[in-house]
Amino acid sequence: MVRVLLIIPPLLFFSQVICFSSAAIFTLKNNCPYTIWPVTLSTSNSSSSIAGFSELPSNSTASLPARPEWSGRVWARTGCLLSTSQTTCTTGESPPFTIAEFNLNQPTDSYDVTLVQGYNVGIGVSASGDGCKYAGCTVDLNMRCPAELRVVGPDGETTVACKTPCEALGGDEYCCTGTHSTPETCKKTRYSELFKTACPNAYTYLYDDESNTFSCGDGADYLVTFCPSASSP
Template structure:
């Protein structure tokens, strides 16, 4: 459920040895939604590209999150900086492991809310607009279109400076030597439940046995609208604000019923055991 006042182009990438999802790249206008099935045991990541332009053959570019200049990512990963939803699904009764990562930088706020099978599960995400407070040296500025001159993404310190201590590489490629940097601490302060650097596992990885994940893009946007962006508000406005509050300030624990009400205006729950990834793009208001 996404309040972004512009179209986004979600991309998906399967982990090593995993089959790609049925859709690896596509356009989603405001107010549209797509449900994508995934096989048990699947692992991979999902993100949103912005500022894209493609021709009739699916060739083009995106300002953020580009995956090889194609509409269909088809095995290509996202070009940083980009906000990521990452998941490894369990087989049978095994639990899922999931997180929101801004280790590779940030382009959009997003929230992930699982619908648990047996018990309540944690929503997680980064609902803050890091682009608004992004340090000058990390900023990516839009060069054309409706967002020209605006900060459209915020680089990680690794991407910006390429130093081992920021990238957790070389002699820093272990949790003892690689510690939070000034920049990762800024990210962590704004988004306490999201991965902010490579070894940020303790407060950023979540588990659940779920049959569906709701991925919400731009959940905060209704609070920062400009007069020119005003559109009729959908009936889920209060629900989205509640999810944003849950993710912005810990703890993030909630019941299945509350998460369902907060993330979707529909209470219809899938009866099938097949794992489903749900990407929902909401009308900006």
């Protein structure tokens, strides 16, 4: 799946999400002990559109439909402050953040969870139907984030997100650019190995193992859980 740098515009509210017939249903569940502000980015039909929720409190769910050919991404913002003119969030308005990716525009659906843009909250994806496997990162990587990759919150102490080594340190080796711009030359690093050990069912760098993309029969519904429990599949 395509992985791009995303800069998030001001919040668009859930009321702007349009309902469709014959749609796959996405249920978003907030298992975090705090409120989050989910975002969806549609990349269907060679165009992009962003829709968000005003908020999703802890231990609550929200459902939204998607066209059968929908493709796009889902992630969470945290620590958001809303005003009449703008929204500011501690994480999720720009990388680093954890992303769930979906492509329903295939004979079979495909989906994955990626840390290629960094990490802010854990995400798990469960799909209905036989043979649909679990994708995600159930470990709190903020607790394991190396000091040089940490994003510290407003209190000046708490780690609220974990940058990629490309964002934090730069260089061709970490950014898969220049002499490291191909699958043959862009290899895993000690950082991606650390993240892969913690989250084996998620992408950890640009050319990570393609087996981290999972497939499911056409017509599946999806449960996207933020801060999934460590006992999740």
